[in-house]
Amino acid sequence: MSEIEETGTVEWFRKFFWTINPVSNNNVESAYFYASQCIGAQLPDGSTLFWEELLKRYTDYYNYIFPLQNGKYTKKENTLKSIEDYCYEKMYISNYSKNMENGCDAYLFGI
Secondary structure (H helix, E strand, O other): OOHHHHOOOHHHHHHHOOOOOOOOOOOHHHHHHHHHHHOOOEOOOOOEOOHHHHHHHHHHHHHHHHHHOOHHHOOHHHOOOOHHHHHHOOHHHOOOOOOOOOHHHHHHHOO
16 A cells, blocks of 8 residues: 555554654544544635645654743644644644744743
8 A cells, every 4th residue: 555545543643743743632533533534624725634634744743842942941832743732733734944043032041
């Protein structure tokens, strides 16, 4: 089977999503369940959310939020979310591909 044919399966999810941020509230199957619930959602630009787009958006989110992790000084709203929480809170609607760094945070927290 080719990679495209496997898109959306638990094995595909484990291979691509789980490796980004393997820390989760439960397990792979639970994270997969929450992610599968948001597939087909309408995005702000009118397009439909598919697995590849969700993977891109979660990767963009991870790349944006990971540098803001600073141990005990991480602000609550900058805490890295698991894929379960990311999907449950419908964070895929936001675009994290742009750098939205706050200059004050960089100065105060050294990030």
